[in-house]
Amino acid sequence: MKFSIAFPLLFVLFSVSQEHNPMQTVHENSSPGYYEDGDFILGGLFSLRVTGVDRRAGDFKFLINEERSIHKDLTKHYQHLLAMVFALDEINKDPHILPNTSLGFHLFNVDFIEMKAIDSSMSLLSGDFPPVPNYNCRAEKRNKLMAVIGGLSSGISTESSRILSLYNVPQISYGTFDQSLNDRVQFPSLYQFPMSTTALHQGIIRLLLRFGWVWVGLVVADDIRGENFLRGMPEEMIHNGLCVAFTERVLDFSVVRGEDLRFRDRLMTINVIIVLGDTYSLLRWLLRVVCNIPFGNVWVTTSDWDITTPSIRGLGSHSHFGGCLSFSLHVDEIPGFKDFLQKVRPAKYAHDIFIQDMWSIIFNCPYWLIKGLKNLEQCEQNRTLETRLLRVWDMKMSPQSYNVYAAVHAVAHALHEELALKMEDETGEKSANLALHPWQLHPFLQKHQLERSVGNKKIVNEKISSTEFDILNYQTLLNDRKAQVKVGEFIYESHNNQHFFLNDEKIMWNEYYSEIPSAVCSQKCPLGFSKAAQEGKPFCCFNCVSCPDGEIANQTGMDHCIKCPKDQYPDKQRDRCLLKILTFLSYDDTLAFVLVFLAMSFSVLTALVLGLFIRYQDTPIVRANNRNLSYLLLVALMLCFLSSLTFIGQPNTVTCILRQTFFGVIFSVAVSTVLAKTFIVVVAFKAIKPGSTLQMGKVTRFSNAIVFTGSLIQVCVCALWLGTSPPFPDMDTQSEFGQIILQCNEGSTTAFYCVLGYLGFLAFLSLTIAFLARRLPDSFNEAKMITFSMLVFCSVWISFIPTYLSTKGKAMVAVETFSILASSAGLLGCIFLPKCYVILLRSDRNSRKKLLEKLPSQW
Secondary structure, eight states, X not given: OOOOOEEEEEEEEOOOOTTOOGGGGXXXXXXXXXXXXXXXXXXXXXXXXXXXXXXXXXXXXXXXXHHHGGGOTTGGGHHHHHHHHHHHHHHHHOTTSSTTOOEEEEEEEOTTOHHHHHHHHHHHHHTSSSOOTTXXXXXXXSOEEXXXXXXXXXXXXXXXXXXXXXXXXXXXXXXXXXXXXXXXXXXXXXXXXXXXHHHHHHHHHHHHHHHTOOEEEEEEESXXXXXXXXXXXXHHHHHTTOEEEEEEEEOOTTSOHHHHHHHHHHHHHOSEEEEESOHHHHHHHHHHHTTTOOOOOEEEEETTSOTTSOOSTTTTOHHHHTTOEEEEEOOOOOTTHHHHHHTOOTTTTTTOHHHHHHHHHHTTOOOEEETTEEEOTTSOTTOOGGGSOTTTOOSSOOHHHHHHHHHHHHHHHHHHHHHHHHHHHXXXXXXXXXXOOGGXXXXXXXXXXXXXXXXXXXXXXXXXXXXXXXXXXXXXXXXXXXXXXXXXXXXXXXXXXXXXXXXXXGOOOOTTOSSOOOOOSSOOOOTTEEEEEOTTSOXXXXXXXXXXXXXXXXXXXXXXXXXXXXXXXXXXXXXXXEEOEEEOOOTTSHHXXXXXXXXXXXXXXXXXXXXXXXXXXXXXHHXXXXXXXXXXXXXXXXXXXXXXXXXXXXXXXXXXXXXXXXXXXXXXXXXXXHHHHHHHHHHHHHHTSTTOOOOHHHHHHHHHHHHHHHHHHHHHHHHHHHHHSOOEEEEEOSSSTTEEEEEEEOSOHHHHHHHHHHHHHHHHHHHHHHHHTTTSOOTTOOHHHHHHHHHHHHXXXXXXXXXXXXXXXXXXXXXXXXXXXXXXXXXXXXXXXXXXXXXXXXXXXXXXXXXXXXXXXXX
């Protein structure tokens, strides 16, 4: 298998008459094309790859068709040359541009070799080949070199510019914009068609984000443009949440086989590959790496790499690059260019050596060389380029051809404007002062940057206002023909002003995918899971972990779980928040119903006991131990039973305040009354001793003082509590899963336990005194009953504290309510029920005589 040699062709534009065919100026590639006709010459550097031949014995040379398939890669670059010819023909026929002046060109073959670009540039300057440095061999009045168009690659443009800049000859590169060539110090005479590299980066990123491709590989040509891409693109990708799986530079043939295999393994594991480079540089990579193995990758590239062009037999087919998405600079259609291409024939341009080679390749037919003359008898001479497949020819004008066309017009307009200025300063016939020099075009080219718009629009523009890309999809049409179909566009004006459109339905992926391909390092975390970074790997590689308690992930691929609002809780899958149920000790609850029933029953029972005592107020058993204190105690107990009702129902500000303070004050009154009754039991027996000077009136006043003082202290504590940090309605969202507990916050826990502590102090004091008085005569003696009641009271509240602290929600409220009812019932039952028994069932014992019988004889 032979490899053909690629060579850019350096064109020199020259003046021709209206009858002259500009294609006739192209000579054999063994020597430069040179034509001494025309007022001005414009050089141009093009990249064509033409076929080679097999040398056989004798005078005949024949190119075998099977070998020719190796060399079909750059035939479509012949369109660049035709674009230049079309532009020259258009300008020379236009009476409004350069009237009475014609343009011409010469062609130089530089074989994609930078040294040949230097040699050809020197030939352009000297007008002879081999070049004669520092000498101009052209006629003085005609064929003056004014500018050079070329080349397609940055390397060719760089080397030729180093020579042309020495003589201030303007050079316009029609290849891809390269930021490194924009240095006016190193390349003062080189101009490029502007393109925002940021726009390209943003367009690719928007495409990746559109399909969720976050794990992609980067392949670039091993040149300055590739280095700049690798320097800026990964950073932009990371900023947008994308990751680079690998980066690879396309090196030359010296790379070892092991590196090729390693690279090929990478391609087999990454679905989406971004490729940046031109067709020629990437052909070397395809020849070395792909080797007829379809990987099913999705390629994202630019129009600089023509993926429709095959490089070796069987490679470049739709199985390799089908579904490729490429960004192509939007260009307007040039009127008449398609008709011009349809009329191109070898017979029309018989002296064009390249059309012979290209025609034989494009139409896949051999030609014979008979003593150096080419014979295309095997090819149909009247066939048109329009009938050829996309892989060998494209009737649509490429962005590079558009640049060539616009560059010719730019130079022509610059010449026209310069001549017009000179004509304004001169009168009469043309004089020597009207002579133009190449350096005089620089002010017109430097004043503005080149623009791709032609026709009614200006060729130049002061700055890049916007960059527009067409997004093309390589697909197979119904007639099995391949085509680059426009599926979207991207317009970049600024970082904050971008317009991205993509018609997903028009995209056809390759045969390996029936739906949009995936390009991720790790699959998206499902609902209810969040990402956990994998150590030592990019952030696109992660593990999925379940959300912690109280948090959810309501979208796939979430970086972090989010907490539910306080009034919501996560479901079992932890993918959504549900409204929590408001819960409190409602009257509708069975437990609350039981507590209300008990409270009301005990209150009624207490009221009945009070009524009974009032009915029998003059009996000894009622009058014993101060009946007024008994009345007060019964009223206090009745209020204690009723105070428990404030703990039932939805808490509000009023009930929260009443719950603890009303309960604390009423219970203090009750316990203080019990303490006073205990005091009376002890003092009363001492008062009736013979010789005792203690009067019962003083005992009564003292017991009343005990009740008042004991209650007043609790009132002060509660007042201080309400004045500093009163209870308030609150919501507990943490204690019970899926529930919001409506409760009363004590405000000051210290004050709450001070109230309970004071009640405990009074109860303990009553218990102690009653216990000491238990052996006194038991006729109407309440000491034993008070002792039992205080034991019940203290037992209830001692067990209340740990139970209260260990429960939550409405159970906690129920515990406190039950404690109030139980302790109050203990006082009622132990102190008053025995008396009721005597009053109602043992009335015989309810007499003064029975009271005196129990008194000791020594008293």
